[in-house]
Amino acid sequence: MKNALEDWYGANVVNDNEIDYSLLVIYIVLFLFTFILQYWQNQIVKANHLFLYNKVKGIVEEIERLSTNDLQYPQIYDAIVEDMPLQLAKRDGRVCQVPRLMLVTKDIVLLRPGQKAPCNCELVDGKELHQGEKLERQMQVCEETDAIEPLELVEARVTSSPINHNLENLFTEQENLLQFEAQINDAVHRINERILIPLFFVLSLLLTAYRFFNADDESLFHTRFVFAVPFLVALPLICPLYPVIIYLIKTTNNRQVFNAFGIVSQTTKDLVAILSALTTVAIIDKKGILSLPEPSIRKVMFFKSKGTKEPDDGDDDSTIPEILNLSSIQVSDDEWELDFDESSWALHLPSLLPMAYNMVLNSCAHNSDFARFLDHLSVVADSVPRTIATANRRCMCQLPIRIGFLQSPGGSPIPAALKNDGVTMGVYARQPGDPPVSGIVKHRTPLEMAFCTVQMDEHSLHSHLSSQGTAKLILDACTHFWSGEKVMPLTVKERRLSIDFHRRHSMTGHCLALAYRPVFGQIDQGLIGKYIELPLLGTLSSSETVHLVHSQSTDDLLQQNGINPAKVVTNSQDFINDVFTGQILCGLVALQYEAMPWATKLVELLDNACVRPVFFSKENELRSRVFAEKLGLEAGWNCHITLAEDEDKAGKRKIPAMEIFSCSTKSKISKLNGRFAKSDALLANLDLESFARNSPTRRQSLLTSDEDKVAPIPNKAQLPTGIDEVRPHLEAVDNVPLLVGLFTDCNTTSTLEMITIMQDYKEVVACIGSSLNSFNTQIHRKANLSISVDPLQCSSCKHEKAAINLSLKGSLSAISVASRLTQMSTDMHLNQMQVICQIDHSNSLSNSVPQAAGDNRLCSTSYGFRTSVSAISAFRLDAILINGCSLFVILLTDHLH
Incomplete structure (x- = not known):
C-alpha cells in the first residue's frame, strides 16, 4: 500500500523547479475573481447610498422643469388646510397658499x-x-x-427653506436592521469571523504542523498540506458566492413585489424579509387616511311639544328632547352622503327645517371669515385657562340636501331677496374652561364663541341672524326655542339638557348650537368685520326677559318692544342688546369623524395576520378612544397610553391673571351679562349623568348611546403617562406599552421616540402616513418600512367639490408637487386598496404557500426564500477572507497537480 501511494505521488506531483502554465492561469483567474468581487461589493454599497440621492435628484429635476406661473395653488382658507401644512405667502404678485415644503x-x-x-x-x-x-x-x-x-x-x-431640513433628516437617518439581521450579523462578524474561523484555522495549522514534524515519510505529507488542511477546514465557513446569491434573490423579490402593485422600484430594502418579520403597523395620520377629511353630522337634538306625541307618561313638562342619529354612506370612491338611521325621521321635519335654514344661511360659503375668526380665537385661548380654539363649525350642507331643503347640489331655496353675501360677526367670551377631568392629561374645553351671519332682506323690514357656536354662549343669548309648532320660552330644563348634550359630545367630537332671530335695524359699517368680546359680569332680573306673543301683528310687536327698524347699530353694546340677545334656539348638532371602510378592513386583516395595528392619535384620550373603537381597536382599560406629559408634573408656567374685558370700563353692562352669571350658577353642579337622570325612561335609548358612555379611564396606576415614562416602565414594570394599540396626545417628537422604543425592544415596525404631511419625514425614515398613502380629498359639500378637485389634481397642482417631495422619505407610495391587497395577500402566503404558486404578485419561491434571504443578507465578505479562500484553492490545486 505504501509503495502504491509513492508511485501515485511521483507520477502526479510536479517538481518545485518546473513551471506549470495552467496553474498560472488559475492564479490569474482567482485573483481577478477576488478583485472583481470586492469591487462589485463596493459598487453595490455605493449604489445603495446613491439610490436615495438619485431618487431625490430625479424629483427635483422634474419640479424644476415646471413653470411656477402655471402652478395651481389651493384656495385660501380651503378645507384641505388641515390635511397638509399650507402657508399663506406672496407669489407672483398675489397671495396664495403655498405648501410648506415649497417655501x-x-x-x-x-x-x-x-x-x-x-x-x-x-x-x-x-x-x-x-x-x-x-x-x-x-x-x-x-x-x-x-x-x-x-x-x-x-x-x-x-x-x-424647510426642504433643506427635510433633506438633512433624509440623508442622516441610518437604516434600521431587523432583529434577525442583527443576530446574524453578530453571529457572522463577531462569532464566526473573529472567533470560530481564527480558532479552527490556528488549531488545524498546529495539528498539521505536528503531523508534519512527526511523520515517518515526508513524501506522504508534503509541506503544502501544512497550509492546505487549515484552509480546507475554513472553507465550509466561507462562501465567496454569498454576495451574488444575496443580490440576485433580493433583487428578484423586490422586483416581484413592485410589479405586483404596478409601481417602479422605490427602495433598496429587502421587502420580503421585512414583511416576513413584521410585528407592528403604525398609522400616524388620521384625516383622509383612516377617516373622512371632515367630520360628519352624527346626531341632531331639538325639543318637541308633547302634544304631538303619545299621551303623557307622567312627566309634567310640556316638551321633551328628541335626538336623531345619522350615518355617512359611501356612494363612490370620493363621494359620501348623509342619511338618518331612523326611518321615521320625516315626522320631525317641522323641527329639522329651521336647523336646515340656519345651516344654509350660515354655510361653508363663509369659511374664509370663520377661519380669520378662528385665528383670532386661538390667540385669545392662550390667555384663558383650560380652553382651546376649536374648529367645531364645519360644512353641514348635506343635512339640508337630505331633508329636501336643498333640492339639488346647485339649487337653493333661499329667496332672491336673501341671495347676498351679508355680513359676518364673531362673538366670544373669556370664560375659563371646565375643571380638569380625572384621568385626562390635556383636557381643554372649546372657548365660548358664536359665529353669526346677518343676511339682508330686501322685501321686509328685518334681516336674518343665524348663529352657530358653543352651547353656553348661544343659550345665554336665547330667550326662546322652537318646539316644532311654535316658539316657546326657554326654561332651565331645556338649558340644562342642551348644555349637557353639548358637553358630552364636545368631549368626544364637535358640537354646535344653532339659533336664529330676526334683526330690526342696520349694522353700521364701522362695526362690520370686528369682533365682540362679551363681559362676564352683571345681573339680569327675570322681568327683563322678552316674551313673544303670537296673536299680535308685527307692527304691534315692534311698537310694544320699542324696536325701530331704522335704527343703526353703531357699537358693541347696541349689537349685544339689539342683535345678539333674544335669539330662538333651533337645536344642536354633534359631529364626529367616521372611519373609512378600508381602515376597518386593514385593522381586521392585520389582526388576522398576528400583526399589531397601532394608531398614533394627535387628539385627546376621549376623542381618540371613540374613533379607535370605530376602527376596531381595543381602547378600554389598560389599552391606551397618552404620550403627553402630565401638566402637574411638567411644571408649566402659570398663566397670569387675564383681563376679563378690556373695554368694560367704556361701556355699560348689557342685559346679556346677567344670564352668564345666572347660567353659571344654575350649572355649577351639573355632571354628565344629569341628562340621563332627568330624562324619561322611555327616552333613555334615544338620549344615550355607546359613544355617549365613553368616560375618562385613569391610566396612572396601570400605564405610564408621557413619553418619558415609557422606558422606565418597560424596564421596571412590564411590557404592556408594547402591546397597546392606541397612543393619544401625540406629536412628531413623541411618535418618533415611541417607534424608536419599539425597535429597541426588537419590534419590526411598518409606518403608514399621509403623502401630504411634510412633518413625517423623520418618522418614515426611522421605521423599518414606510408607506405613504394619498389621503382622500373629497368634500361633503357638493358646492366645493369642483374647486377642491381643481386644486388637487393635475401635474401642475402645487399639492401634487409637494406630495412628491414628501414621498422622498418613504419606501413605497400606494393607495388604500393597494395596502389592503398587500396585507391580504401576505396573509394568504403565510397560511398556504402552494396557493401562491400561480399568483402574479408574490410567487411561492419568494416566500420560500424570505427566511434564507434574511439570514444570508447579513454576510459581508471582507477582502481578507476572500483572499484567504483564493489562497487555499491555489495551494490545493497546486498540490493535486
Missing part, C-alpha cells in the same frame, strides 16, 4: 394670528422667529365702537 429663501410669508412659524423667518422689524415659535399679539379695542379689532396678518421673510 424658499426670501419668500414673503403671512403669519396668521396664533400660528407657529412654519420655518425660520425674519420679521420686518428684524426680529428672528424660529420654526415652531409663536408671535406675541396684543388685542386692540376700537374706541368708536368698543369692539375688538381683528388681528392682522404679519409679513415675514423666509431665511431657511
Whole structure:
C-alpha cells in the first residue's frame, strides 16, 4: 500500500523547479475573481447610498422643469388646510397658499394670528422667529365702537427653506436592521469571523504542523498540506458566492413585489424579509387616511311639544328632547352622503327645517371669515385657562340636501331677496374652561364663541341672524326655542339638557348650537368685520326677559318692544342688546369623524395576520378612544397610553391673571351679562349623568348611546403617562406599552421616540402616513418600512367639490408637487386598496404557500426564500477572507497537480 501511494505521488506531483502554465492561469483567474468581487461589493454599497440621492435628484429635476406661473395653488382658507401644512405667502404678485415644503429663501410669508412659524423667518422689524415659535399679539379695542379689532396678518421673510431640513433628516437617518439581521450579523462578524474561523484555522495549522514534524515519510505529507488542511477546514465557513446569491434573490423579490402593485422600484430594502418579520403597523395620520377629511353630522337634538306625541307618561313638562342619529354612506370612491338611521325621521321635519335654514344661511360659503375668526380665537385661548380654539363649525350642507331643503347640489331655496353675501360677526367670551377631568392629561374645553351671519332682506323690514357656536354662549343669548309648532320660552330644563348634550359630545367630537332671530335695524359699517368680546359680569332680573306673543301683528310687536327698524347699530353694546340677545334656539348638532371602510378592513386583516395595528392619535384620550373603537381597536382599560406629559408634573408656567374685558370700563353692562352669571350658577353642579337622570325612561335609548358612555379611564396606576415614562416602565414594570394599540396626545417628537422604543425592544415596525404631511419625514425614515398613502380629498359639500378637485389634481397642482417631495422619505407610495391587497395577500402566503404558486404578485419561491434571504443578507465578505479562500484553492490545486 505504501509503495502504491509513492508511485501515485511521483507520477502526479510536479517538481518545485518546473513551471506549470495552467496553474498560472488559475492564479490569474482567482485573483481577478477576488478583485472583481470586492469591487462589485463596493459598487453595490455605493449604489445603495446613491439610490436615495438619485431618487431625490430625479424629483427635483422634474419640479424644476415646471413653470411656477402655471402652478395651481389651493384656495385660501380651503378645507384641505388641515390635511397638509399650507402657508399663506406672496407669489407672483398675489397671495396664495403655498405648501410648506415649497417655501424658499426670501419668500414673503403671512403669519396668521396664533400660528407657529412654519420655518425660520425674519420679521420686518428684524426680529428672528424660529420654526415652531409663536408671535406675541396684543388685542386692540376700537374706541368708536368698543369692539375688538381683528388681528392682522404679519409679513415675514423666509431665511431657511424647510426642504433643506427635510433633506438633512433624509440623508442622516441610518437604516434600521431587523432583529434577525442583527443576530446574524453578530453571529457572522463577531462569532464566526473573529472567533470560530481564527480558532479552527490556528488549531488545524498546529495539528498539521505536528503531523508534519512527526511523520515517518515526508513524501506522504508534503509541506503544502501544512497550509492546505487549515484552509480546507475554513472553507465550509466561507462562501465567496454569498454576495451574488444575496443580490440576485433580493433583487428578484423586490422586483416581484413592485410589479405586483404596478409601481417602479422605490427602495433598496429587502421587502420580503421585512414583511416576513413584521410585528407592528403604525398609522400616524388620521384625516383622509383612516377617516373622512371632515367630520360628519352624527346626531341632531331639538325639543318637541308633547302634544304631538303619545299621551303623557307622567312627566309634567310640556316638551321633551328628541335626538336623531345619522350615518355617512359611501356612494363612490370620493363621494359620501348623509342619511338618518331612523326611518321615521320625516315626522320631525317641522323641527329639522329651521336647523336646515340656519345651516344654509350660515354655510361653508363663509369659511374664509370663520377661519380669520378662528385665528383670532386661538390667540385669545392662550390667555384663558383650560380652553382651546376649536374648529367645531364645519360644512353641514348635506343635512339640508337630505331633508329636501336643498333640492339639488346647485339649487337653493333661499329667496332672491336673501341671495347676498351679508355680513359676518364673531362673538366670544373669556370664560375659563371646565375643571380638569380625572384621568385626562390635556383636557381643554372649546372657548365660548358664536359665529353669526346677518343676511339682508330686501322685501321686509328685518334681516336674518343665524348663529352657530358653543352651547353656553348661544343659550345665554336665547330667550326662546322652537318646539316644532311654535316658539316657546326657554326654561332651565331645556338649558340644562342642551348644555349637557353639548358637553358630552364636545368631549368626544364637535358640537354646535344653532339659533336664529330676526334683526330690526342696520349694522353700521364701522362695526362690520370686528369682533365682540362679551363681559362676564352683571345681573339680569327675570322681568327683563322678552316674551313673544303670537296673536299680535308685527307692527304691534315692534311698537310694544320699542324696536325701530331704522335704527343703526353703531357699537358693541347696541349689537349685544339689539342683535345678539333674544335669539330662538333651533337645536344642536354633534359631529364626529367616521372611519373609512378600508381602515376597518386593514385593522381586521392585520389582526388576522398576528400583526399589531397601532394608531398614533394627535387628539385627546376621549376623542381618540371613540374613533379607535370605530376602527376596531381595543381602547378600554389598560389599552391606551397618552404620550403627553402630565401638566402637574411638567411644571408649566402659570398663566397670569387675564383681563376679563378690556373695554368694560367704556361701556355699560348689557342685559346679556346677567344670564352668564345666572347660567353659571344654575350649572355649577351639573355632571354628565344629569341628562340621563332627568330624562324619561322611555327616552333613555334615544338620549344615550355607546359613544355617549365613553368616560375618562385613569391610566396612572396601570400605564405610564408621557413619553418619558415609557422606558422606565418597560424596564421596571412590564411590557404592556408594547402591546397597546392606541397612543393619544401625540406629536412628531413623541411618535418618533415611541417607534424608536419599539425597535429597541426588537419590534419590526411598518409606518403608514399621509403623502401630504411634510412633518413625517423623520418618522418614515426611522421605521423599518414606510408607506405613504394619498389621503382622500373629497368634500361633503357638493358646492366645493369642483374647486377642491381643481386644486388637487393635475401635474401642475402645487399639492401634487409637494406630495412628491414628501414621498422622498418613504419606501413605497400606494393607495388604500393597494395596502389592503398587500396585507391580504401576505396573509394568504403565510397560511398556504402552494396557493401562491400561480399568483402574479408574490410567487411561492419568494416566500420560500424570505427566511434564507434574511439570514444570508447579513454576510459581508471582507477582502481578507476572500483572499484567504483564493489562497487555499491555489495551494490545493497546486498540490493535486
